[in-house]
Amino acid sequence: MGEAALTLIPQTTFIPYTRIKGISDRKRLPIIGKIRLGVRVNGHKGMYPQETPYFIVPPEVAAKYGDKPTALDIIFMLNDETRMFPQAVKWYSTSGLKCIGNGEQASRLNTDTYRFEPFPQCPCEKLTTGECTKRANLLVMIPTVSHGGLYQIDTGSQNSIDNINGYFEFLKLTLGRIANIPLKLRRIPYQSPWQGQMNTHYPLVLRYEGSPELTQQLKDETITVLDRVRTLDVQAPIDVNPATDTDATIVAEEDLASVMTLPALTQEQNANSDTPIPRPPQAATDFVAPPVKEDKAVQSMTAKQRSFLLELARRKDITETHVDAVTHGYNKRQASGLIEQLQSGDYSGFEEVTDEEIPASDTPTPPTSSQDAPLVEF
Secondary structure, eight states: OOOOOOOOOOOOOOOOOOOOTTTTTOEEEOEEEEEEEEEEEEETTEEEEEEEEEEEOOHHHHHHHOSSOSEEEEBBSSSOHHHHSOEEEEEEETTEEEEEEOSSOEEEEETTTTEEEEESOSSOHHHHHTSEEEEEEEEEBOTTTOSSOEEEEEEOOHHHHHHHHHHHHHHHHHHSOSBTOOEEEEEOOEEEEETTEEEEEOOEEEEOOOOHHHHHHHHHTHHHHHHHSTTEEEOOOOOOOGGGOTTSOEEEGGGHHHHTOOOHHHHHHHHTSSSOOOOOOOOOOOOOOOOOOSOHHHHSOOHHHHHHHHHHHHTTTOOHHHHHHHHTTOOHHHHHHHHHHHHTTOOGGGOOOOGGGOOSOSOOOOOOSOTTSOOOOO
């Protein structure tokens, strides 16, 4: 007899490990869309950005909230505000991000190796020239629209950054966390001085509007919620140069007036809310100033007022050039109001105007303060 034929018996490959500690247990949430705070206008002199008084939302969000929502229902999926709202100063070129920093350290792109390398100086002169700007990315879930991922909202507004950072601290103090708290994200009108006139912008504002019963329930659930979100992660923000955002909504300059107008239904809904109604800038018209005294001294900011403004500005390392740019054309009353604002610790009047905060027109806004208010003059 010949040798018995060998029978091959398949062997199951032994795989003792199917998960990697610290990696496999991370559950990354994707970014499924972007919500913008303005449009790009195709004008006679080229493209330029224009802030709107409402959110520019994708179709699935518009189906729930309308085309021009001023408020959205949101939650934050992580209890880490640095992941939900990362912030940095950034310098872009037409090809993309070239440098990113935190005000102390920076990483700059080496154009030879195309790798980011440590850069010793932050901030540098590019922040002064405006080539580098502050940028922040808000990552939110809109549970009434989708549980499938997050929406990204980019902003360069100091007011928006301050508002959201401050509200994070408020939530942690009152509710013990920021994760899985039902919140309203709103666009709220805010007036700030720029080049001798008051301009209206629409920064982001967070609000918690839960009942006392819901508040107590959220507090009781804190330990459970924090344990559940502990292994969650989020996709890194989509980094796009705001000046070359190809996915931004583009409108014709002749259509800008209708773009800036809120629908009547939205205004009616907002009228029933405690939140002020964001009002769009009015169409450019000839501004007629109220009657004033003929005394020329009343009309111009005094030298002593300017000197005091410079002294207050130096405390925050604000340059004389920037002060002069902001206060150009100021009268006594405007200078008085700005001085009182600075003395209260509010330096938002000296903010740099960002892409999304460019005024809708050069039409001056009439002063809203009482004419009987005392002047701060010297």
